[in-house]
Amino acid sequence: MSTSLKLKELSRKEELLTGGHRMCAGCGAPIIVRQILLASDRPLIASNATGCLEVSTTIFPYTSWKIPWIHSAFENAAATISGVESMYRSLKKQGKLDKDLKFIAFGGDGGTYDIGLQSLSGAMERGHDIVYVCYDNGAYMNTGIQRSSATPKGADTTTSPAGTVKQGKQQPRKNMTKIMAAHNIPYAAQASPSNWRDLMTKARKAIEVDGPAFLNVISPCNRGWRTPTNVTIELCKTAIETCFWPLYEYEDGKLTVNYKPKEIKPVTEFLKTQGRFKHLFNPGNEGLLKQIQDDIDRDWELLLKQEACDKSN
Amino acid sequence: MGKLLAVTGNQAMAEAMRQINPDVCAAYPITPSTEVMQRFSSFVADGAVDTELVTVESEHSAMSACIGAAAAGGRVMTATSSQGLALMWEMLHIASGNRIPIVLTLVNRALSAPLNIHGDHSDSMGARDCGWIQIYSENGQEAYDNLIQAVRIAEHEDVRLPAMVCMDGFIISHSIESMEYLDDQVVRDFIGSFTPTYPLLDNDNPVTYGPLVLPDYFIEFKKAQHEATMAARDVTLEVAKDFAKISGRSYGLFEDYKLDDADIALVILNSAAGTAKDVVDEFRNKGIKAGILKPRLFRPFPYEEVGDALKNTKAVAVLDRSDSYGGFGPGYMEIASALMINSSRPILINKIYGLGGRDFFPEHAGAVLNELKEIAATGNVKTFKEYIGYRD
Amino acid sequence: MKLKNWKELAIGSVVPEAGNADSYNTGSWRTFRPAIIEENCIQCLFCWIYCPDSSIIVEEEKMVGFDYEHCKGCGICADVCPGKKGKKAIEMAEEGK
Numbered sequence: 127m128s129t130s131l132k133l134k135e136l137s138r139k140e141e142l143l144t145g146g147h148r149m150c151a152g153c154g155a156p157i158i159v160r161q162i163l164l165a166s167d168r169p170l171i172a173s174n175a176t177g178c179l180e181v182s183t184t185i186f187p188y189t190s191w192k193i194p195w196i197h198s199a200f201e202n203a204a205a206t207i208s209g210v211e212s213m214y215r216s217l218k219k220q221g222k223l224d225k226d227l228k229f230i231a232f233g234g235d236g237g238t239y240d241i242g243l244q245s246l247s248g249a250m251e252r253g254h255d256i257v258y259v260c261y262d263n264g265a266y267m268n269t270g271i272q273r274s275s276a277t278p279k280g281a282d283t284t285t286s287p288a289g290t291v292k293q294g295k296q297q298p299r300k301n302m303t304k305i306m307a308a309h310n311i312p313y314a315a316q317a318s319p320s321n322w323r324d325l326m327t328k329a330r331k332a333i334e335v336d337g338p339a340f341l342n343v344i345s346p347c348n349r350g351w352r353t354p355t356n357v358t359i360e361l362c363k364t365a366i367e368t369c370f371w372p373l374y375e376y377e378d379g380k381l382t383v384n385y386k387p388k389e390i391k392p393v394t395e396f397l398k399t400q401g402r403f404k405h406l407f408n409p410g411n412e413g414l415l416k417q418i419q420d421d422i423d424r425d426w427e428l429l430l431k432q433e434a435c436d437k438s439n
Numbered sequence: 440m441g442k443l444l445a446v447t448g449n450q451a452m453a454e455a456m457r458q459i460n461p462d463v464c465a466a467y468p469i470t471p472s473t474e475v476m477q478r479f480s481s482f483v484a485d486g487a488v489d490t491e492l493v494t495v496e497s498e499h500s501a502m503s504a505c506i507g508a509a510a511a512g513g514r515v516m517t518a519t520s521s522q523g524l525a526l527m528w529e530m531l532h533i534a535s536g537n538r539i540p541i542v543l544t545l546v547n548r549a550l551s552a553p554l555n556i557h558g559d560h561s562d563s564m565g566a567r568d569c570g571w572i573q574i575y576s577e578n579g580q581e582a583y584d585n586l587i588q589a590v591r592i593a594e595h596e597d598v599r600l601p602a603m604v605c606m607d608g609f610i611i612s613h614s615i616e617s618m619e620y621l622d623d624q625v626v627r628d629f630i631g632s633f634t635p636t637y638p639l640l641d642n643d644n645p646v647t648y649g650p651l652v653l654p655d656y657f658i659e660f661k662k663a664q665h666e667a668t669m670a671a672r673d674v675t676l677e678v679a680k681d682f683a684k685i686s687g688r689s690y691g692l693f694e695d696y697k698l699d700d701a702d703i704a705l706v707i708l709n710s711a712a713g714t715a716k717d718v719v720d721e722f723r724n725k726g727i728k729a730g731i732l733k734p735r736l737f738r739p740f741p742y743e744e745v746g747d748a749l750k751n752t753k754a755v756a757v758l759d760r761s762d763s764y765g766g767f768g769p770g771y772m773e774i775a776s777a778l779m780i781n782s783s784r785p786i787l788i789n790k791i792y793g794l795g796g797r798d799f800f801p802e803h804a805g806a807v808l809n810e811l812k813e814i815a816a817t818g819n820v821k822t823f824k825e826y827i828g829y830r831d
Numbered sequence: 832m833k834l835k836n837w838k839e840l841a842i843g844s845v846v847p848e849a850g851n852a853d854s855y856n857t858g859s860w861r862t863f864r865p866a867i868i869e870e871n872c873i874q875c876l877f878c879w880i881y882c883p884d885s886s887i888i889v890e891e892e893k894m895v896g897f898d899y900e901h902c903k904g905c906g907i908c909a910d911v912c913p914g915k916k917g918k919k920a921i922e923m924a925e926e927g928k
């Protein structure tokens with residue numbers, strides 16, 4: 127029996143990520159992890175790509191994890207968990223293990239969109255019974271805010287600084303959720319910790335589904351985004367209301383957009399909350415702001431069209 | 440009693456793996472080791488083994504999956520060569536640092552560039568500092584025997600480290616020789632069952648693998664790793680003793696061939712040792728006291744035993760099938776270290792041969808032995824390190 | 832705490848004590864301290880589900896206070912708290928004041 131997704135009931139469950147980890151105050155990643163672990167009704171075994179979440183939760187001799195957990199390197203959280211899952215299947219098949227376990231991997235956007243893309247793609251294609259969760263904060267935050275292929279266009283990072291000639295990152299973000307959906311896996315979704323019920327429902331679907339699943343979750347980073355520590359959840363909400371981070375899911379390839387803002391806010395509402403986009407509001411950058419808005423409008427239109435198309439099929 | 444067959448080195452390794460019946464294997468193709476996992480895949484397809492085969496998208500993922508699988512709690516194997524081992528590099532250190540006993544067949548092949556698919560030892564020698572146990576094999580029989588023994592060595596309580604068994608690409612991997620396979624049950628009884636230390640799949644006792652270890656603890660773990668690696672030396676001998684009982688074939692830390700009373704000697708690894716032995720026989724027939732030391736266990740390296748074995752010789756040449764550019768060959772450096780232990784020691788020279796699969800002919804061994812004879816008589820050394828068997 | 836020597840440590844840097852970070856204090860990081868104003872609390876538990884540091888103490892489905900051993904003072908709980916009639920049930924105050 128699955129527990130219902132009501133906070134009161136959930137509050138009775140055991141906390142599987144303890145306090146005492148060394149993530150920055152106000153970080154989005156541990157909120158995401160807590161919500162996902164709380165959502166699961168099955169025992170989970172986790173792997174973790176090198177990154178903020180990994181180092182900060184397991185500084186020897188301490189660990190915040192109350193579930194079995196393994197980190198081996200940066201680019202291979204998916205390959206590592208695929209090995210764990212294969213051993214599970216082998217031992218079960220041989221009658222040496224009698225348990226119902228599910229396997230989950232966590233990686234930041236660097237470990238997912240960039241260096242870990244190949245290993246993730248391979249694991250998804252092989253069809254392991256795993257959930258891969260990307261907490262996407264849009265840069266290599268652990269090493270000090272370097273641009274990744276998840277960094278939004280225009281963002282000021284230490285390797286895409288806003289200078290006199292270049293105004294932050296030149297390229298738009300890679301669309302990782304679509305790339306994962308294109309693997310024809312049974313479940314892929316985009317979510318946000320601000321919409322905890324949506325995220326936890328998606329986590330549950332991902333965990334319950336037989337085969338590989340992917341969750342892309344927006345994860346505000348106050349150091350990299352240059353925001354106060356207390357606005358993490360507000361930032362997520364604005365990202366959703368501006369369609370910078372739409373909430374949607376692919377179930378057996380069929381797209382559903384889970385939330386449609388009644389009135390879509392201009393992306394500047396999201397950008398202006400963060401120091402990393404401050405320079406975009408300088409005179410002369412109007413064209414760049416328009417490009418960013420145009421990209422978002424186009425992607426949103428596409429999502430709605432695809433949803434309509436999938437519905438009519 | 441086992442059965443006698445004519446098979447290739449790769450076939451023998453696949454057969455040993457079938458008999459070992461690992462719980463999980465990772466497979467990624469690379470010449471010349473491809474055939475090992477290819478044959479093993481047929482065993483999986485035919486239900487001849489219980490193994491879950493993870494057909495990864497790269498060698499990096501192969502080793503990552505092996506680490507995950509072994510940490511999960513079971514027996515894990517894979518095979519690779521050259522660039523494949525190079526791509527695994529990062530993960531080789533992680534497997535040993537995490538004390539995960541994976542057993543790997545390494546079919547030796549030159550590292551690129553230039554691109555080459557033939558046998559030399561640049562891959563495994565480059566990996567000698569990765570914390571893996573390394574065992575070298577002259578021929579298919581030795582490779583087969585070593586692979587079975589490696590499981591016991593790697594999994595031994597005092598060791599718990601990954602191990603690679605090396606044999607020469609093409610020269611051994613693709614040549615047919617006659618050898619003896621042990622019976623399946625004999626192999627299974629010999630390796631026994633494996634009890635993992637901290638299986639991840641035991642979710643009633645959750646553990647954390649791979650934390651961030653800062654200077655307050657790091658060196659303690661490395662000291663423990665060093666001790667475990669050193670322990671593999673005695674464990675290798677103990678396992679060899681048991682193996683002799685089931686096979687009638689005896690193995691040591693290295694093979695000494697006519698070394699007891701030798702004045703001059705070659706130190707040479709893997710397949711070329713076979714060629715060199717014939718030449719040593721010719722020299723012996725001429726009354727020249729020549730011998731061979733063929734290393735088997737290269738990591739941990741048995742310095743004392745090797746130093747003792749060579750201490751009464753007058754001149755020794757280490758033949759390396761790989762180079763440490765700007766330094767001596769890797770084998771030479773180890774032998775030089777081993778010789779430092781005794782006050783009496785031979786003059787030591789280094790020859791680099793056979794790179795990229797270049798043939799090693801009897802005349803090469805003969806020329807080196809003649810040079811050693813000269814050095815032993817005069818004490819004069821022309822050059823301590825040089826390449827042989829190339830066009831000038 | 833006496834640090835373990837190389838023989839006492841678990842093999843391969845495994846940490847066998849799951850969740851032992853619980854005994855590590857991150858409360859000292861705080862510059863702002865959350866405090867509860869009980870009469871404004873509607874027990875929605877938003878503070879609990881959004882706390883990055885598992886530092887909202889909930890007993891019998893009720894928010895009863897803060898785990899000051901681990902709370903880093905980020906202020907998310909106060910930010911998300913709807914409170915009663917526009918009056919928040921969590922306030923952040925500078926430490927030591």
Ligand code: SF4
Nearest residue numbers: 882902903905906908
């Ligand atoms: S201030 Fe931050 S860490 Fe402290 S209880 Fe509130 S949300 Fe949790």
Ligand code: SF4
Nearest residue numbers: 872873875876878912
């Ligand atoms: S968020 Fe505010 S109102 Fe809701 S439970 Fe927490 S303190 Fe009470």
